[in-house]
Amino acid sequence: MTLSKNISFLLCLACMLVMVSCKKTNWQENYRESAKSPFGTYIINQEISAIFNQNEVINIKENIADYFDNIYYDNTANYANYICIKYYANRLDKVSINRLLEFVKAGNHAFLALNSFNEELKDSLKFDTRNLDIDLYNAIDLKSLNGTFQLYPKKDTLKNRYTFDRNIRRNYFSNFEAKNTIVLGSQIVDGHDQPNFIKIKYGNGAVYLHTQPIAFTNYYLLKKQQNYVTDVFSFLPNNTILWDSQQRIRKNSHQKDDKSVFKFFWKHESLKWSLYVAFFGLLLFLTFNARRKQRAIPTIEKLKNSTVDFTHTIANLYLKEDNHKNLVTKKITYFLERVRTKYLLNTQNLNTDFIEKLASKSGNKLSTTNYLINTIVALNKKSDCTQDELMRLNTLIENFFENS
Template sequence: MIKFTYLKYSSILVLFVLFASCKKTNWQENFREKEKSPFGNYIISEEATNLFPRERITFLEENFYDYLLFDNPEDSTTTRNYILIKHSAYHQTKEGIDELLNFVSQGNSAFIALNFFDERFKEELEFTTNNLDKNVWNISALKELKGEFYLKNPAFGKEPFKFDRNIRRNYFLQYSDTKTEVLGTTVVGGEKVPNFIKVYHGKGAFYLHTNPIVFTNYYMLNGKEQYAANLLSYLPNQEVLWDAHIKSSKYSSNHKSQPSVFKFFLQHPTLTWFLVVSLIGLLLFMLFNARRKQRVIPEIEPLKNTTVAFTQTIANLYLNEDNHKNLVDKKIGYFLEKVRSKYLINTNNLNEDFIHKLAAKSGNELQKTKYLINTIITLNKRAECSEEELIGLHKMIKNFFNK
């Protein structure tokens, strides 16, 4: 077992690149080696040379299965470390798992930190997991998940490593006592349960962790880098294969079982001609249909009713000229015309008989009707009227017809 010193960050440069360059912080868990958001793996991958200062580090640009079996044919007797830190190993195929197991059994080591392990992989290494927060995906809900981790090795101290967010209650539930060693624990429900184990396999060993979030940029910049260094310190001093897990296998049966539809058509002459004729027919249909298609008829908006606007303009004109008498005469004329048309009463003589008939037919009180008619008679005889008299007449007529 080797000891690692504190990670040697270029603090000013890293902080500037990580936070100052982005307009809005992305709090999604992505675990990408080139991602500088809080939950990317940019810092841990950049500091790999400090974690393994004397070892060659290869960042895989292809699938691990393809690299090991086809793109790296050299058969070296030197052992190597394999590192995978991701949410889940969704690019792993059956052949890929078999090759990884074979790789470790030959004396190599593998450090794998995942939220979700493949079921077949768990069966082969005889362990099960329990993720109590497997259905928690919301950013605000994940923020509330705190954790407390311990490492068994006394060289790392007895004090817990505390994490303040995105720590799922994910731990190893069952494992083989004969080939498994518990290296670290987490507190779940007040009890310490294993979240970091070593599984011996053939001549090598797997180092498995259930919380890959501890390796992300957020915790590397918040004083938790020593915990990540302690975890990786279990790996022996040897060449490192760092799996960015960015591509599916080109050679596995899973890949070959999904042939291209066009490739299938081109394998058969009859289907090839069918495809060509269909494409030509489609192009001809689009061409002739486009020529015959009627132009879009422009929408003509209906004429707007400007009667109200015109009336307001005329009224404002009278008000601006202070011609209140003219407006009073028009209000009186409007009132008498409506009485004639609505109540069928002759308005030539505004006497007592007229007042009684109007009060009876309109349903207004006799006293209010008499006051309105007397006001109309008075204002009709005036040569000039004030603004207050105009407003008063307007309100009385309005209240009369609202009865």
Template sequence: MIKFTYIKYSSFLVFFVLFASCKKTNWRENFREKEKSPFGNYIISKEATNLFPKEKITFLDENIYDFLLFDNPEDSTTTRNYILIKHSAYHQTKEGTDELLDFVSQGNSAFIALNFFSERFKEALEFTTNNLDENVWSIHALKKLEGEFYLKNTDFGTEAFKFDRNIRRNYFLQYSDTKTKVLGTTVVGGEQVPNFIKVYHGKGAFYLHTNPIVFTNYYMLSNKDAYTANLLSYLPNNEVLWDTHIKSSKYSNNNRKQPSVFKFFLQHPTLTWFLVVSLVGLLLFMLFNARRKQRAIPEIAPLKNTTVEFTQTIANLYLNEKDHKNLIDKKIAYFLEKVRSKYLINTNNLNEDFINKLATKSGNELQRTKYLINTIITLNKRAECSEEELIGLHKMIENFFNK
């Protein structure tokens, strides 16, 4: 075990100013080494030289499987540390997992912090996990998740490291007692359960952590950098391979593209001729079939009945001019015309006999009919009318015909 120099707080001032100046903060968990948002890995990657001051650090720009398969030196005397801090190792294939397991078994070390480990990886190292918050994804819900972490080594103190948000209740449930050592715990339901373990594998060892969020910019700026430095201090003094996990493997069988159907046809002369003849026949069919088709007859839209729109426009014109008397006269004319056409009653004399006939044929009460006709006679004699009188007459006529 080695002791690292803790990260200097003065160097974080610049990053704090960057966060504070952002108008809209991105609280999504991304774990990217180039991302300066709260839950990116920008600070921990930049401070890697302080954490490993005497060691060469290589940030991988290719998949770990491709690197180990082609760029890994054959010198077995040189041991190295592999570091992966992500949400999940979704770019890691079955072949990549096997290659990493072989890499560690040769005497190398691997520090891996993930929310989700692959089933292949868990089977190989004989452990299982339990994530009580695996279905929690929203920013608001994750913000409520707090946690307390402890480290077994008393050199790091016995006090709890408290974290105030995005701490999933994720821990190791089962593991092999013969090759696993618990290095750290978290509190779940009032009980301390392991969230940081060392798994011996061949000549090397895996250091596994279930909460990669503690390595992000947010906690590195929240006086929690001592905890992350303590975690990484378990790694030996070796060259570091830092996996940025940005690319899929070019050579893994899981990521190889399926051969094209056309490429298969072109590999055989008989099938090639079949493909050419079929394509030519299809083109000729489309060409001659298109010439025999009648051209589409353009659709002619019927003339629109704009009477309603015209009437509305005229009515609005009168309303804007406040010519209420004119509108009342037209309302009266409309009423009398409808009475003549619907009830076949002469409207020349609006006398008592007219009122009785109109009430009988329309089904309206006599008193109601008399009130409407008297209102019409009164308004017809006036030289000016108010807006209220216009509205009242309109409602009386509408109620009369809706009977």
């Protein structure tokens, strides 16, 4: 077949890519048509036309139900093969499955290679599966799973055996209707021979089901297991291929087209509540810690004006000493200094001429000014003064400057 030559070329190309690549190999079972990793389906998607004698391959970018409604549905003039190779066809809801089975009933064929089949599909075609490796999730455990596949082109006649060395699940058909079902292949895993490839007649067409999509990935096609793939597809007629990449949910569907990383959490109640608690805790954290934390800025109080306190202290000191003459002398000195500064008068001689000039410049009455100066002269001559004399001098000085 043309596939063998193309596989040889792709094998050489893959070896060159491995030698020049520095990236770590991705062993995830993604089954993506664009993925060139070991368990992608890039090669089979590129070579499917050659397997079916260069028939047209239509890559469906919408839900299969919408595609049938818009383009291909009820078209019995040109028959086709619907092909889906995935871990789980989660875009096939009940409506999509009904459309697909009506498509098959009209004389077309459908091929589904899945690890897990939809319950609606199981009920409609009356079959069931069992997976003994349901708890194996990590790459190390899956690597140890291997098995031998065999095909039966005729009833009870073994054609060939094919060895698969890793990621083979013990997933098989445990129940089906014998009158409408033909076992086309089986697998031997851990010494148990169980059916893994069946054909179920439906109307004028048939549905082909396979429990090991891993056999159609890049890894096994590059390990020269392409003969198994071509032998499996040889059971289908050479018609146009409808390749379903499972990219979209059905229009007007109530399903969520969820490609979120949280998709796995929503399927499990306990994990879903753990997310709720985590988000609630984060919300509380942001609420109480939204303001930027910093050291408190100390309050710097204004410098206190101690002049008044100092004055009170000095005044109390003089008051306690009861030295009125000392205070009288300082009051007189203070008065004369102000007169010299404010009125520019010489205070050496407190005579009649001085009194007239002071009264004139200060605006006070001559009699008032004369009385104040005479009082100052009299107190200066005294060696001791009473408190009343001090108070009277203070009053005269204050009144003098208030009227000036």
